[in-house]
Amino acid sequence: MKKTAVINDLSGFGKCSLTAAIPVISALGVQCCPLPTAILSNQTGYESYRCCDFTDEMQNFANEWKKLNASFDGILTGFISNSRQGEIIERFIKDFKSDNCLLLVDPVMADDGMIYDCYDEKSVEAIKRLAEMADIITPNITELAVLCGCEYEEISGLEYPLKLKKVKELSEFLSKKNGSVIITTGIKSDSEIATSVYNKGNFSVYTCPALGGSFSGTGDILSAFVLASCVGGATPERAVKRAVDFIHKSIEATLSENDESYQLANGINFEKYLYTLRGNNNEKE
DSSP states (O other): OOEEEEEEEEESSSSOHHHHHHHHHHHTTOEEEEEEEEEESSOTTSSOOOEEEOHHHHHHHHHHHHHTTOOOSEEEEOOOSSHHHHHHHHHHHHHHOOTTOEEEEOOOSEETTEEOTTOOHHHHHHHHHHHHTOSEEOOBHHHHHHHHTOOTHHHHTSOHHHHHHHHHHHHHHHHTTTTOEEEEEEEEOSSEEEEEEEETTEEEEEEEEOOSSOOTTHHHHHHHHHHHHHHTTOOHHHHHHHHHHHHHHHHHHHHHHSOTTOOGGGOOOGGGGGGGGTTOOOOOO
16 A cells, blocks of 8 residues: 655644545545644634644654654645744655655645744745755645745736736746646636646646635645545646545535535535545546
């Protein structure tokens, strides 16, 4: 069985980060080995939450995995709560990433033009260093702008066709640093949301109707889906297409099964469609 390490936070409520990644990766027939960066009562989109920082234990966990002679076919990194965690994750990658191990960095640090309050300059720089090591990077358009050193408004202020053109330009710029595949999420038009894939000069766009606002965890689901699918032999393009379809169906189910009082922070009902992923992870273009 293929095996992945997923370095992210664990939230009791919100269906994001590890609570999204573990079931999706598992349903795709890949083992998920979680390394928490923090443990939260619920994700930060709620009015209040409790958070236990896991920095002091992360290296201890990694050291125990080294004693087990652990090896991985894929590594996924997400949210970090401080720059020291970035350094620990860099060391983890150097210790565990082989030539046959796929590294996906989800640069979780910003949205809607704003860097998260819990991130300082050192934390942002840590995310940038991790992205430079990645085989696949999955930013939203705010994070793409940060990684490329441009202003968010240079993307968001454009009409949709020009927005896609700018995303392609920035993806090409970012990819040239280390040849990584750039998967950009949350590219909005009036009626659709697009996800783009820049892969070795080829630029593909996958769309679905915009429904119900910005739900918690959809980016985490996409990153986990892409990692497990690519580890299983799929191309990034095939992985993204399937992930977009899966997320769209899950959002439709969420909206049909809940009323207007439903909080977007609760996440989406992706569990309903996990069965569709079983035994279906070896497709190639």
